[in-house]
Amino acid sequence: MTTAHLLTLPLADAEATTRLGQWFAARLRPGDVLLLAGQIGAGKTHFARSLIQKRLADAGLREDVPSPTFTLVQTYDDDLAEIWHADLYRLTHPDEAAELGLEEAFETAICLIEWPDRLGDMAPTSALRLEFTLSQGGYSRDLVLSGPAAWAERIKGLADGI
Numbered sequence: 001m002t003t004a005h006l007l008t009l010p011l012a013d014a015e016a017t018t019r020l021g022q023w024f025a026a027r028l029r030p031g032d033v034l035l036l037a038g039q040i041g042a043g044k045t046h047f048a049r050s051l052i053q054k055r056l057a058d059a060g061l062r063e064d065v066p067s068p069t070f071t072l073v074q075t076y077d078d079d080l081a082e083i084w085h086a087d088l089y090r091l092t093h094p095d096e097a098a099e100l101g102l103e104e105a106f107e108t109a110i111c112l113i114e115w116p117d118r119l120g121d122m123a124p125t126s127a128l129r130l131e132f133t134l135s136q137g138g139y140s141r142d143l144v145l146s147g148p149a150a151w152a153e154r155i156k157g158l159a160d161g162i
Helices: 014-025 044-058 094-099 102-108 116-122 150-154
Strands: 004-011 033-037 073-077 082-087 110-114 128-135 140-147
Touching: 004 014, 004 128, 004 150, 014 044, 014 140, 033 044, 033 116, 044 073, 044 082, 044 110, 044 128, 082 102, 094 102, 094 116, 102 110, 102 116, 110 116, 140 150
Parallel strands: 033 110, 033 128, 082 110
Antiparallel strands: 004 140, 073 082, 128 140
């Protein structure tokens, strides 16, 4: 499957990143994989936390959403889907990612994967990549979304929703 640049968005502040996560929360379904790339502090975890908290809140649930930096994977269930939030920063080889059970989760859960480069060839070709970069001295972010053409229709209206 061919990956293409789909959209570039400025994220003026943390609230814009929160709105981005909330926008995606309403639109994801089991089998969707978001690859969250960018340097430390670029907003990957903030985005994932906002998305997960919104889905849980919509299901009448409230739960802490810690960074999975040390646990590697945190899972949640919003009664509509299982959500896997993985931080692969500490992995040194794609085989370690396979041991986490991610390949099965890619098929059955909503997966938010930080540091997706650690997946190697395991990264699903159907995934949407969100590349967060710091801008304006770290006070804002720029976001580049890329993926297969099927995502173009699904993210239509995103720029208006943030």
